[in-house]
Structures are given as C-alpha cells and as structure tokens.
Amino acid sequence: MKKLIILAAMIFYGNIFSQDLNNYKYIIVPESYDILGKTNQYQLNALTKFLFEKNGFQTIMKTETWPEDLQQNPCLGLSPVLVEDSGLFVTKLHIELQDCKGMTVYKTREGRSKEKDFQAAYQESFRDAFQELADLQYEYKSNSGIAESVKESSETSSVKEVRNITSEAKDEVVPESESDVAHEVVAEEKIDLSVGSEVEGDLNSLENSRWVYVDAVFELRAYNSNYALYQLNAPEPIALLLKTNKPNEFVYRSLLNSGTVSYRKNLELEISYFDSKTNQQESLLLKSYN
Structure with missing residues (x-):
C-alpha cells in the first residue's frame, strides 16, 4: 500500500502541470539563468540548447531574432527556468518550463550531483533532471488554443522584448565546402x-x-x-x-x-x-x- 501511495505521488508530481509539451513549438533559451547570473555560466545555457535540440525540440536563443510566428505569438514558446535546492554536499536542481504568461506548464523531477567541481556538478544535475524531458519523446503538434492565444499576449513583455532585439540574422545554412x-x-x-x-x-x-x-x-x-x-x-x-x-x-x-x-x-x-x-x-x- 505504501508503495502504491509513493507511485501515485510520483505520477501526480510529474503531471501536476497538465499542458501537453507537444503543443509548444519553441524552447526559448536564455543567455543566463537567474540562479547563476553570468552569461552561459558553467556552460549550462549551451548545454540547455544542445539537449533540447538533441531530443527533437526547436530552440531559439532569447536574444536572437525570433521566427515570424513566434514574434506574432510568443505563446508558441516555453522558457526553461532552473530552480536550485542544493545542500552542502549535493547539488540539486530541477527544470521548469514556463509559458508566455510566466506560468509553469511542466516541472521535472530533481536532478542531483555529488561532484565537488561546480561546473561538473551543475551539468550533471541538469542532465539528470533533463532525462525526464528526454523520455517524453516530444513531437510538435499544433494546438488551436495556443495558436489563438496571441490575442491575449500581444501586449506582454515578451513582445516588447522582441521589438528591442537588434539582430537581423536570417536562417541561412552554412555550406559544407570548408577545408x-x-x-x-x-x-x-x-x-x-x-x-x-x-x-x-x-x-x-x-x-x-x-x-x-x-x-x-x-x-x-x-x-x-x-x-x-x-x-x-x-x-x-x-x-x-x-x-x-x-x-x-x-x-x-x-x-x-x-x-x-x-x-x-x-x-x-x-x-x-x-x-x-x-x-x-x-x-x-x-x-x-x-
């Protein structure tokens, strides 16, 4: 009976946020995480982009020029946030995915590491937490509710931020002819x-x-x-x-x-x-x- 209660609690925890990640088209990767502050500290932001792309998600850096559909509707994207609860000897963190309104739609289990080196510890605990996302076998499926949410979000800070982006890069592919x-x-x-x-x-x-x-x-x-x-x-x-x-x-x-x-x-x-x-x-x- 005790095992059943624990199992039920785990299922509830993993599904406490009911939004289907398959309904979201983009992962908007920040240049830095609030828990660390510095750009790409411990190279967690580069690791974030890499792991999401490896597992089928379409990523965009927060400071890049956004695709036209994301500019028109920021609610197509989710932003990863790291929440840390580390102790003296264990680095512990979990990943939350927040929508355009700042609401958490998915929360991973806690990733852990006993590494003493900070970079190794943060990367190991991040990978541990991310494994839950990898197991989801994400595949984007358009959702009319999210697609229509642009009407509700057109005046949010996400749109204002897009207007301030100075990059004008286009999605050219670099040729393979280099030495x-x-x-x-x-x-x-x-x-x-x-x-x-x-x-x-x-x-x-x-x-x-x-x-x-x-x-x-x-x-x-x-x-x-x-x-x-x-x-x-x-x-x-x-x-x-x-x-x-x-x-x-x-x-x-x-x-x-x-x-x-x-x-x-x-x-x-x-x-x-x-x-x-x-x-x-x-x-x-x-x-x-x-």
Whole structure:
C-alpha cells in the first residue's frame, strides 16, 4: 500500500502541470539563468540548447531574432527556468518550463550531483533532471488554443522584448565546402577559460578583423547585418556570429554546432558550444592576428 501511495505521488508530481509539451513549438533559451547570473555560466545555457535540440525540440536563443510566428505569438514558446535546492554536499536542481504568461506548464523531477567541481556538478544535475524531458519523446503538434492565444499576449513583455532585439540574422545554412582545417576551429581543442571575463570593444572594428587558432588564420566579414567567420581566402564561411542585444556577445552557429561567442577586451574571441558529433562541451579561444 505504501508503495502504491509513493507511485501515485510520483505520477501526480510529474503531471501536476497538465499542458501537453507537444503543443509548444519553441524552447526559448536564455543567455543566463537567474540562479547563476553570468552569461552561459558553467556552460549550462549551451548545454540547455544542445539537449533540447538533441531530443527533437526547436530552440531559439532569447536574444536572437525570433521566427515570424513566434514574434506574432510568443505563446508558441516555453522558457526553461532552473530552480536550485542544493545542500552542502549535493547539488540539486530541477527544470521548469514556463509559458508566455510566466506560468509553469511542466516541472521535472530533481536532478542531483555529488561532484565537488561546480561546473561538473551543475551539468550533471541538469542532465539528470533533463532525462525526464528526454523520455517524453516530444513531437510538435499544433494546438488551436495556443495558436489563438496571441490575442491575449500581444501586449506582454515578451513582445516588447522582441521589438528591442537588434539582430537581423536570417536562417541561412552554412555550406559544407570548408577545408578540414576550418572544421578544426569548432572541434579540435578544449580550453579551460575563466567564467564571466570582462569584455569591451567597438563592434565595427570586428569587420574584416583577422584571428588565429593554432596555425590557421580566420577573418570576420559582414554578413546580413551580422558576421561570418571565414578561413582566410576561403570562398565560404565556416560559421555565423549573430548579434545579440549585448554588444560583445554573439550567438555562434556553424553547420553542426551552436553556442555563444564573447569578444574580450584583450582582443580574443571565446567560442563555447557543444559538439554534436562527440556530445562533448568545447571551448575555444581565437587570438587577434596582427
């Protein structure tokens, strides 16, 4: 009898929010979580985007230009929020998915980690909590109720935020014709970088700027009001750097990977992303090439 009560409680907990996630088209990934504060701290935001996409969800960074249907109806999207209840020796958190009105429509079980390293602990507990979402086998199905909710949400803060986004990137796909060396800039070496490094600089100075990684030289060129990263003298870009509403931070998008880029005051580009082939977190540093 006791086991039945526990099982019933678990079922009730998992379904306490009755909205079907299949009715929502987008996951709107924030640049930072409130429990941490810094952009992509412990690379949880890049991990968020990676895991949702791996499990069939369509993601969009909060500071990217939103698709037209999401701009017209922010209620098509859900925003992940992390809630932490860590103790002295255990990192504990769960994921809540909130709708356009700030209401929680899904809440995962608590993920846990006993890792001592903060980054390892947060990532392990996040993955543990996320497993419940992975088990749902999400598949988007249009819902007329949510589709019509644009009438109720047209004056919400979500719409106001979309109007303030400065990026004008379009959904071009980066061609596959780059060289093997060019591929290495997004998959070769893992570099340990301090979190939250100070950034500054004039964005206009990035146009036609050159950068070096290992023995390869790269160039940033203007591309649809954003930037494209080319290997020097190559005809096609290997990645796009999409502007956000933060002047020194970009969304990184290559053919296989997506993540974030920070422009540092000492003329460095930090690229953080999850490699879709190896399922590993990567962090690279490009130095200014004089």
